[in-house]
Amino acid sequence: MADWKALETELALWSESGKQATLWWRDDDAERPSAALEQLIALSDRFQVPLALATIPAGAEPELALRVQQANAVSVLQHGFSHISHAPASERKCELGDNRPLSDITAELNQGQIKLAGLFGDLFLPVLVPPWNRLSQQVIESLPELGFIGLSTLGPRSLEQGILTEVNVHADLINWKAGRCFAGEARALGQIITHLQQRRLGEVDSREPTGVMTHHLVHDEGVWAFLPKLFDLTRKAGARWCAAKEIFS
Numbered sequence: 001m002a003d004w005k006a007l008e009t010e011l012a013l014w015s016e017s018g019k020q021a022t023l024w025w026r027d028d029d030a031e032r033p034s035a036a037l038e039q040l041i042a043l044s045d046r047f048q049v050p051l052a053l054a055t056i057p058a059g060a061e062p063e064l065a066l067r068v069q070q071a072n073a074v075s076v077l078q079h080g081f082s083h084i085s086h087a088p089a090s091e092r093k094c095e096l097g098d099n100r101p102l103s104d105i106t107a108e109l110n111q112g113q114i115k116l117a118g119l120f121g122d123l124f125l126p127v128l129v130p131p132w133n134r135l136s137q138q139v140i141e142s143l144p145e146l147g148f149i150g151l152s153t154l155g156p157r158s159l160e161q162g163i164l165t166e167v168n169v170h171a172d173l174i175n176w177k178a179g180r181c182f183a184g185e186a187r188a189l190g191q192i193i194t195h196l197q198q199r200r201l202g203e204v205d206s207r208e209p210t211g212v213m214t215h216h217l218v219h220d221e222g223v224w225a226f227l228p229k230l231f232d233l234t235r236k237a238g239a240r241w242c243a244a245k246e247i248f249s
Helices: 004-016 035-047 062-070 102-123 137-146 185-200 221-236
Strands: 022-030 051-055 074-078 124-128 210-214
Touching: 004 185, 004 221, 022 035, 035 051, 035 062, 035 221, 062 102, 074 102, 102 124, 102 137, 185 210, 185 221, 210 221
Parallel strands: 022 051, 022 210, 051 074, 074 124
Antiparallel strands: none
16 A cells, blocks of 8 residues: 555655656646635645646636636646537547547637637647547547647556647546545555656656646545645655646647
């Protein structure tokens, strides 16, 4: 079972090898200001950890843009278009799959990109975060023509990087199958440590920062208690939290 000491040990191994461990933070499903979003931004400000807010274009409100503009280190990514699944009920949920014409999907993504750019200005990065971390290959291939510079899903990225910059998340703090609650320290830390270790040993792309994924609207007390401990320990251990503008440049 992974614990905080195991994370400290892994970060120490990074330092001993002369390298600095890097991480990044992505939070999904933003549409409007809320008490949970306030708590999220307060954590970002308190620990000086940049926050990439994956925002749903169809539901994004001007009030969200005003709040993000007041924050110290929040950037905005595009979370699909409407976060509505178009897959059959027998299949896993997917908004950007092969279940409808590609032209319909690209038209929505373009509409969403225009809306977010208008709302957030320079704080918006044309990086696609597909809902449920799923999308079809034909959608991926269409992204550069739509003006997207990056893609973020779940799991270690391929060593081969194309036109798009792919930077994924590797630790999901929510246990969706157990009632959308905190996954627990052991599981969350295990996912973080595993990716850090794989990077250090060269088993995956060592240049991809280790991504932590949160969903502020469903956080319970376990998640809110875990994040400050994670930010505090990693910073004291010499790790660096990267801003989205840096990793998707």
